[in-house]
Amino acid sequence: MVADLRRCVGCQTCTVACKESNATPPGVQWRRVFDIEAGEYPDVRRVFVPTGCQHCDDPPCLEVCPSTATGKRADGIVTIDYELCIGCAYCIMACPYEARYKVDDERFAFGDDATPNERKRADPRMLGVVTKCTFCVDIVDAGLAQGLVPGRDMAATPACVQSCISGALRFGDLEDPRSGIAQLLAENQWFRMHEAEGTGPGFYYLWDKAPPL
C-alpha cells in the first residue's frame, strides 16, 4: 500500500468505504486518516496521514499471538482466523501502529437498535476477538480468481483504494517492478512509520519526488 501524503486531502472517503465494505461497528476503523499538525504558529503544516494495519514483513502481532490466529499469507497479507482467536488482546499491545481492535458486545451506530443493514451484516464471529484491516482480502482473492490484477483492476483492489478521490492511496505488488506502486516508490522519496522498530511495514508514505540523479 502506498499513501501519497502530497495528494491526501483528509476527506475520509476511504474510512467510510472501509466501514461500508467491512461493516465494522462504531469505534472500529480499520482504515483511519489522522489529521496531524506540525510546527508552531506561524510556521505550521497540516498533514493527513492514512493508517491501518501495515501488513509488516515481520509482524510483532504474529510473534506474540498465543493461538496462532494471526497468520501471514505468501503474498504478505497479515490475517486473523476468527475461529482460533481467544480475544486476549495481546496482539493489540504488540502492534506499534494501533491497527487492531476488540469489541466484546454488539454496538450499533444509532443506539440500542440495529439498522436493517447492520442486522443483515452482523457477524457474531467478530465479537470477542481481535479484528483489523485485511487489505479487503476477499475482494483481492475474488479478483485474482478472475485473472484480475490487484491495484490495476479496481474489482481486485481494497475498498479504500477504490474510493480514494485524489489517487493518494495505491495498492499493488511491490515485488513486480512493473506495478504502479513499484514505479511510484522508484520515482519518489518515501518513509515508513516507526521504521526503527524493524517490523518492515508494508505501508509506504510518499512525501516528495525523488531527487534528480
Place this chain on the structure above:
Amino acid sequence: MKQTNTAYRQRYWDLRAAGNFIAGGTGTGLVFVSALAFATGQNVLVPLLLGLALVGLGLSLVWLEIGKPWRAFNVFFHPQTSWMTREGMLATPLFAAGLAAALGFAPGFAIAAVLAAGFLYCQARMLRASRAIPAWSHPRIVPLILLTGLAEGAGAYLVLGEPTRPFIVLALVAASAREIVRELYRRGLSAAAAPEGTLAWFRRPEERALQTLRIAAMVLLALGLVGNTLSATIGGVLAALTGWGFKAILVTRAAYTRGLRIPRTPTRGRDTARAVEPS
C-alpha cells in the same frame, strides 16, 4: 518542527490483566522463597500453597478478561515465539511440582522454584514484547518485573512463613534492588523519549506515595534485622503491596501507546518538505 501528540492510554488490558501480573508475581515469588526456606528446614506448607493459589488466581483473572474464554486452550498453540503460550505451558507443571512438594515430595520444591522463576520470566517477557506500549517494551522492564516479584514474594513470606534473619535480609536486598532498578527503568524511559503520559506517572502523587511506602518498607525491614520482628513483618507487607500498586499503575494507567509519528511533511505547491520531530 514538532508534531501533534497522538499517543493514548491503552484500554484493552484492565485490572484483570494487571491482576495476573500482580498475583503471578507475588505467587511465584512466594513459591521461590518457600523453596529456599524449605532448604533451610522451615515448614513452608502455608506460603507454598498460597503462592500456588495466587498464580492460579492471576490466571483466572486473565480467563475472565479474554473475549472467548471457552477457547482458552488455544493459548497453548504458539510456543515457538509467544511468551503468553510459554507462560501458560509452565503453569501446569508448576502446580504439579508445587502440590507434589506440599504432599511430601521433597525434590518438588526445587522443581517448583525453577518453574516459578520461569513463569515470572515469561510474564516479564510478555510485557517486553508489547511493542505498542513503550512503558512495557523497554528492556529494563524484565529485571524490574523479576525483582518486583522477588520483593513481593520475600515480603509476603515474612508474614506467611517464619520471619527469620536470613529471610529478612533477602526481603531487604530484593526491595532495595527493586528500587534501584525501578529508578534505572524510569531514567531509561526518559532517555528513550517515552510518551509524556507515561513519564508523567512518575511525578504523580500516587506514584510518589508508593515510593514513600517502598522506602518505609526498606526502613522497617532494616529495623527487623536488629530484632524487631513486627517491623520486619509490616515491612514485608508493604514491600508486597507497593509492588501490587506499581503493577496496577504500569498496566492500567502508565500504558500509553507510541502514537503516530511522521518524520517528514510532504511537499505541497511551492512549499518544501520539513523534518518533523516527535512531540
